[in-house]
Amino acid sequence: MGTDLRQLPDDELVQRMREGQVEALEVLYDRYARVVFSFAVRIVGDGLLAEEVLQEAFMRSWQQAGRFEIARGSFPNWLLSITHNLAIDEIRKRQRRPQRADLVDIADVLRSEVDTTADVEETAEASELRERIRAAMATLPPAQQRVIELAYFEGLTQREIAALLNEPLGTIKTRMRLGMRKLKEVLGPQEEP
Amino acid sequence: MSEHEDHHDAIAELIPAYVLGALEPDEIEAVELHLLECPRCRAEVDEQRQVTALLPYLAEPRSVPVRARRELLARIDAAPVPIATRRRLPGPLARLGWVAAVAAVLVAAVLGINSLRMQEQVKQKDMELTAAQESQRAVARFVGSPRGFVTALESTGVAPGAEGGVILDPTRNAALLMVDGLPKPSPGQAYVVWMVRGSQHFNVGVLPVGNDGRATLYISPPDALASYDGIVVTEESGPLAANPRGVRMMTARVGQ
Numbered sequence: 486m487g488t489d490l491r492q493l494p495d496d497e498l499v500q501r502m503r504e505g506q507v508e509a510l511e512v513l514y515d516r517y518a519r520v521v522f523s524f525a526v527r528i529v530g531d532g533l534l535a536e537e538v539l540q541e542a543f544m545r546s547w548q549q550a551g552r553f554e555i556a557r558g559s560f561p562n563w564l565l566s567i568t569h570n571l572a573i574d575e576i577r578k579r580q581r582r583p584q585r586a587d588l589v590d591i592a593d594v595l596r597s598e599v600d601t602t603a604d605v606e607e608t609a610e611a612s613e614l615r616e617r618i619r620a621a622m623a624t625l626p627p628a629q630q631r632v633i634e635l636a637y638f639e640g641l642t643q644r645e646i647a648a649l650l651n652e653p654l655g656t657i658k659t660r661m662r663l664g665m666r667k668l669k670e671v672l673g674p675q676e677e678p
Numbered sequence: 679m680s681e682h683e684d685h686h687d688a689i690a691e692l693i694p695a696y697v698l699g700a701l702e703p704d705e706i707e708a709v710e711l712h713l714l715e716c717p718r719c720r721a722e723v724d725e726q727r728q729v730t731a732l733l734p735y736l737a738e739p740r741s742v743p744v745r746a747r748r749e750l751l752a753r754i755d756a757a758p759v760p761i762a763t764r765r766r767l768p769g770p771l772a773r774l775g776w777v778a779a780v781a782a783v784l785v786a787a788v789l790g791i792n793s794l795r796m797q798e799q800v801k802q803k804d805m806e807l808t809a810a811q812e813s814q815r816a817v818a819r820f821v822g823s824p825r826g827f828v829t830a831l832e833s834t835g836v837a838p839g840a841e842g843g844v845i846l847d848p849t850r851n852a853a854l855l856m857v858d859g860l861p862k863p864s865p866g867q868a869y870v871v872w873m874v875r876g877s878q879h880f881n882v883g884v885l886p887v888g889n890d891g892r893a894t895l896y897i898s899p900p901d902a903l904a905s906y907d908g909i910v911v912t913e914e915s916g917p918l919a920a921n922p923r924g925v926r927m928m929t930a931r932v933g934q
Binding site: 507510511514518519520522523524526527532536539540543544545547548549551552554557558562565566568569570571573574575578598599600601611612614615617618619621622633634636637638640641642643644646658661662664665666668669672674 | 691694695697698699700701702725726728729730731732733734735736737738739740741742743744745746747749750751753754837838839859861864865866867889891
């Protein structure tokens with residue numbers, strides 16, 4: 486009987502992905518698909534587009550497993566960083582062209598089933614991290630929360646945020662700086678998620 | 679306070695926006711240049727990145743449609759081999775090994791370029807034969823050029839696994855750029871190759887990176903190779919960019 490892959494740590498699973506073991510990818514998918522999908526939905530605001538981002542992020546982790554170095558960060562950090570880049574690119578592209586309304590099988594969407602394995606297998610750390618970052622954000626004044634969220638989830642620059650909120654650029658920079666400083670203090674030294 | 683400290687403080691103030699991705703391209707460049715020489719700011723970036731690494735968890739949890747897994751597995755089934763399991767090109771500084779290994783690829787690259795050129799011109803069949811013969815001779819000259827040399831094309835860190843090299847042939851004033859391990863550009867983006875002279879950048883073509891992370895580009899620069907300082911690859915929103923505005927992916931020195 487072979488090793489139960491679900492018992493293996495992420496770095497061992499990534500090593501197996503490098504060797505071409507699709508089952509290792511599936512275990513990582515079970516662990517992190519929900520976090521990645523939720524994050525993608527938060528950025529792109531569209532479940533179908535978020536599915537594409539989710540697939541592409543895992544596809545890249547599969548194709549680029551050889552480049553992942555545990556010394557430089559955890560697997561979920563790496564995966565979420567790929568997801569962030571993909572999702573922000575999507576919303577920037579969407580600003581440049583009209584919304585698509587093509588090739589979507591509506592019936593398929595309507596009968597979409599939930600991937601219960603990904604729900605069940607999500608790591609306990611994920612819910613713990615959710616609680617920690619929410620609690621930390623709650624310590625910030627709403628105006629500081631807002632600029633951090635506009636930058637990170639909507640891909641806006643400080644100048645764009647200033648224009649959007651009709652506030653001086655200096656005010657936005659200060660809010661961002663103070664907000665990040667406070668988050669760093671509240672969260673303290675981090676262990677890699 | 680010294681000018682140096684003033685500059686340090688000004689850059690340090692940009693770090694929160696840098697890690698959040700909220701800077702303009704010129705500001706990003708200023709921060710990244712400073713980070714090369716400032717360990718304090720590099721440490722600060724690392725610390726603040728630990729904060730941004732938690733921001734994705736602010737998203738409301740959502741169940742994943744089962745369809746996404748099916749489609750992902752189908753895509754992997756269609757392209758099943760991860761990069762690390764493929765044989766990599768030899769390191770760009772292993773000059774002789776590199777040159778020997780690329781000889782076959784050179785043939786394909788030059789043929790490919792000629793093929794593209796021919797598509798733009800009148801499609802005359804006899805040109806294909808001539809071009810094939812010429813390209814074979816060109817490859818032989820390229821590899822055998824006594825004045826040619828190889829220079830490393832190094833990743834800036836944005837794509838840490840990317841590596842490559844450039845074969846420069848001053849005799850023919852041509853260069854062949856080859857990369858491996860570079861992820862495909864984001865949808866709608868292109869990797870533009872620039873010859874750099876001082877602050878001037880000249881768009882010399884698009885690096886056609888495939889799903890396997892590899893690409894080659896034959897460069898025939900407008901001026902003598904020796905007049906350039908280096909080569910830069912950036913990710914741009916279109917192939918015809920007049921100036922580099924996107925992320926710098928790889929760089930190489932040309933002049934000595």
